Structure formats: structure tokens, C-alpha cells
Amino acid sequence: MNITVKFRLVILLLLAIASTPIGAQGPDLETLGRPGPYQVAWFTQLPPRDEFSAATLYFPANKGLDFGGVVIAPGFLEQQENISWWGNHLASHGFAVLTLDTNELRDDPALRAEALMAGVALLRGENTRQGSGLRGKILGDRMAVMGHSMGGGGTLLAANAHSAELKAAIPFTSWLPDADFSAVTVPTLVIAGEIDRIAPVADHAWPHYQSLNAAQPRMYLEIGGGNHFIANSETDNARLQPNVDVHDLLGGVAVAWLKLFLDGEEEHRALLFGGLPNDIQGRLSRFEASE
Numbered sequence: 001m002n003i004t005v006k007f008r009l010v011i012l013l014l015l016a017i018a019s020t021p022i023g024a025q026g027p028d029l030e031t032l033g034r035p036g037p038y039q040v041a042w043f044t045q046l047p048p049r050d051e052f053s054a055a056t057l058y059f060p061a062n063k064g065l066d067f068g069g070v071v072i073a074p075g076f077l078e079q080q081e082n083i084s085w086w087g088n089h090l091a092s093h094g095f096a097v098l099t100l101d102t103n104e105l106r107d108d109p110a111l112r113a114e115a116l117m118a119g120v121a122l123l124r125g126e127n128t129r130q131g132s133g134l135r136g137k138i139l140g141d142r143m144a145v146m147g148h149s150m151g152g153g154g155t156l157l158a159a160n161a162h163s164a165e166l167k168a169a170i171p172f173t174s175w176l177p178d179a180d181f182s183a184v185t186v187p188t189l190v191i192a193g194e195i196d197r198i199a200p201v202a203d204h205a206w207p208h209y210q211s212l213n214a215a216q217p218r219m220y221l222e223i224g225g226g227n228h229f230i231a232n233s234e235t236d237n238a239r240l241q242p243n244v245d246v247h248d249l250l251g252g253v254a255v256a257w258l259k260l261f262l263d264g265e266e267e268h269r270a271l272l273f274g275g276l277p278n279d280i281q282g283r284l285s286r287f288e289a290s291e
């Protein structure tokens, strides 16, 4: 090795040291609430399933391997467009996300639960399907379910019956009267809106949360002044609009939840259970969490 080569190696070493974060900046909820590092691609040509009528698979196009999967169901009279922002957001943070349309716009929560679990099976199948763009990239043991309103009721029913097949559940402004989800054994993030008139928290999200077994991680996140549609996409349908803009807050907390409980990235634990930042707490009307 001549002196020039040695010199260059020393320079490279110094550059490597200089670019290594010292006191490494860990993840934070604000960053996780913005679009993530991956480019999002999507496709809709998927193997048909009896349990739902159509679906879109969003994925992180420039991530090589190891995608956890998330399946999301819309609410009563809603379609994929009402939940599509989650597909983009979660895929940009590294997840394969299947949004689905129910067979009928009025399908009940139990049918939405079946649709969600069929979606989980579909995502697992994409890992082995000849011709799938996601072949070999999906980790079938890292699956989560989400959903809005009756889709949130379906999310909780799916987790209550099939926790062994799942790693996390995230119902948002869930709707299901007189429900008991005490058989859920996966970490569950319950998103609610303070002034939800369609699924009032006193009859829906709050008792849903309270019925969960406190022996596993659970969180109740109620948005101050939030309506039934706070976690939905903005669309042209005025009836289905979020009344406050909390996608940044919800997106950040949900990504942290999935990175911790699907991907096992422990550095996200303190973000969720170490006390939320004051600016987030200021936007909540009720919050409860246990690890």
C-alpha cells in the first residue's frame, strides 16, 4: 500500500466518522407523521377473493425486502378512496398495505372482519405467487389489520378471533355496539374522535378500548373536537370529511405502533409509552395507554 492509498483510506475513515450521527437522532413522531423515505407504488391486479370486491396493494418500491403487511377496511357506505391516504403513508414508511372495497357498501362489521382476514391471506400469498411484484418480499408473520367505523368494528372482531395470525390492530372511530374484545391478544391502538356523532365514543371506541385485555399493549387516542372522519382521506364527498387535520398526528403514532409491534424496532417504544410530546397532548381530549 503506497502512501497515497493510505492517505485516501484515512480520509475515508474520517468522513465515515464525521457522518456517523453522534448521540444518534432516534425516530420521532413528527418525522413519522410525514411521508416516509420510500417511494410508493401500487397495483390492483390481484388474485380475486370471495370476501371482498376489489383491492389496491401499496408498497415501498425502493425497499428491497422484509415488508410487514397491513390490511385496511373502509366504513359503512365507504370505499377505498376514504382510506387510501393510509396506503400511501404506511407504504412510504416501508409497509405493504392492502386497502379493500367490501362486497356490499352496507356489509356489517362481521363481514368486514372476514374481508380483512382474507386480505391478510392475500398479502401472505403475494410472497409466493408467481408473477407477483412482491414475491419474496413480504414477511407473512408481520401482519396488522386496520379499519374505519364498521371497518374498525371488523378490525376488532378480526383481532378478537384471529390474534394468533396478527401482530397489531388499529381501529379508527370504530363502530360496534355492545362489543367485547377481551380475546384480543395483539397490541391495539384505538383512534377516536371526541365529537363523533355517528359512533359516539361513550358507546363505541371507549368501551371497545376498555374491553381489551390490559395484559397486552393498548392505547386510546381521542382527538379533541374530532368527528367520525378524522382518520379518513380528504375526498370530494363533504359528508365524509375529517373536520380537523390530524393526519400528521395519527400517521406518526400509527407508524410508530407498526414499527414497534410488526417490525420489532424497539427504539419506537419510548415514542409511544414514554409520554407524548406536549403539542400532541394538546390536541387530544382523552389519552390512555399501557405497555
Ligand code: 9J3
Binding pocket: 074, 075, 076, 077, 148, 149, 150, 151, 175, 198, 199
Ligand atoms: O361504518 C360506519 O360509519 C358505521 C356507522 C353507522 O352509520 O352505523 C349505523 C348503521
